[in-house]
Structures are given as structure tokens and as C-alpha cells.
């Protein structure tokens with residue numbers, strides 16, 4: 183649920199509802215969502231909103247009742263089916279609060295299907311606040327009109343990530359110490375893909391060797407400048423989306 187109204191005049195607010203939606207169903211929304219509709223957007227009974235459930239698609243609903251702490255939305259009709267999301271994962275070493283929130287929000291907007299936080303030797307974050315990150319994902323999906331939420335995995339050690347790596351998925355390894363141009367790598371590798379971004383301090387030499395030893399790895403450069411991890415993630419997702427995703 184967006185913290186500030188993000189809906190241009192004429193467009194309807196969108197809310198994520200974590201239950202399967204169906205025609206004529208009455209949905210009781212939680213206090214935070216109701217307060218957002220009534221206090222921030224100043225909506226009244228009879229106003230329309232869009233709902234999506236990450237299962238069945240996007241629906242039009244009418245506010246049947248609204249109070250300060252609760253609201254009931256009646257589902258009126260289906261607007262569209264759930265999106266087919268391009269098959270791209272973002273594997274990233276968690277970075278500090280603020281930057282990781284930005285990263286998760288942008289990765290959702292840019293269109294990734296799954297995010298995998300990865301613990302590396304130089305990762306400075308011990309524990310992840312999954313619930314906070316999930317809230318950022320949902321807010322980003324509400325604003326950017328996704329109907330499918332990206333999956334958010336548990337924090338995974340790098341060694342486990344590599345040892346369980348799927349055979350058919352290319353791992354585009356963002357390597358500031360030498361990689362092909364992204365454009366060339368995209369020509370050579372189609373199909374399911376993932377991007378791997380290191381922590382603020384980069385990968386250690388051992389980690390770099392282990393990542394490169396995986397047969398599915400394609401080391402890629404993001405240019406001559408060293409980017410912050412969050413910038414590198416957004417740049418790499420954009421390049422993949424433009425070359426192999428749904429931006430064409």
C-alpha cells in the first residue's frame with residue numbers, strides 16, 4: 183500500500199489482497215488499507231478501486247462500506263488476467279537499509295520474477311527483515327500495475343546458491359573484474375536467467391573463482407565505472423529486460 187497517493191487523476195487506486203478474488207465477493211480489508219483509502223485518498227462508499235491477488239489477476243471493486251478502521255470492498259468484475267512475468271531472478275548480497283529498500287522496489291518495478299538475497303563473505307547484513315522487504319515489494323507492485331508479485335526467497339549462503347543452481351538457468355555474474363559486454367552475453371544466452379550482484383565490498387577472490395567455475399555462469403561487465411550494488415542491480419535488470427525480457 184503506497185505511503186503517499188501515487189495515483190494520477192483519473193486512475194484508480196490499486197490494492198493487493200492476499201486472498202483469491204472472485205466476482206461478487208465481499209472483501210474486508212485491514213485497518214492500514216482502510217485508513218489509507220479514507221484518510222489519505224479520502225474515498226467514500228461507492229468509489230471504485232482496483233484489486234489484485236497474485237493468483238487470479240486484477241479486478242474492479244466498489245467500496246461498499248468504509249469506516250476509519252475497516253472497509254468492505256465488493257468485487258464487480260475482472261479487468262485482466264495475472265501477468266506472465268519474464269523469467270529473471272535477481273540474486274543480490276543484502277546491502278544496508280534504505281538502499282536495500284530502494285533495490286527491492288526498483289527490481290519489482292523493472293519486472294523480476296524472483297529475488298534471492300545471498301549471504302557472501304563480505305555481506306554486512308546478518309538478518310533480513312523479510313516482512314519489511316515484502317511490504318516494499320507489494321507497494322511497488324501496486325504502483326507499477328503488476329498483477330504478479332515477485333517471489334522473495336530467504337537469505338541463502340552463496341555456496342548453497344551455487345551448489346543448487348538449476349541446470350537450464352544462465353547466471354549473469356556482474357563482475358567488475360572482467361566480463362563480457364552484457365550485449366554480447368545476451369546474444370549468447372537465452373532462456374531462464376538470473377543476475378548476481380555482490381555486496382558493497384565486492385566478492386572475495388575465492389567467491390569469484392567459485393562463481394566463475396559454475397558452467398551456467400556468464401560473467402558480464404556493466405562498464406568501466408564501479409557502480410554501487412543497487413545501481414548495478416537496476417542497470418543489469420534493465421539491460422536484460424531490454425534484450426531478453428518484455429520491454430520490446
Ligand code: SAM
Nearest residue numbers: 356357358379380383384403404407408409414
Ligand atoms: N569490488 C568493489 C570494491 O571492493 O570496491 C565494489 C563492489 S560494487 C560496489 C558491488 C557489486 O556491484 C559488485 O560486486 C558487482 O557485482 C557490481 N558491479 C559494480 N560495478 C560493476 C561493473 N562496472 N561491472 C560489473 N559489475 C559491477
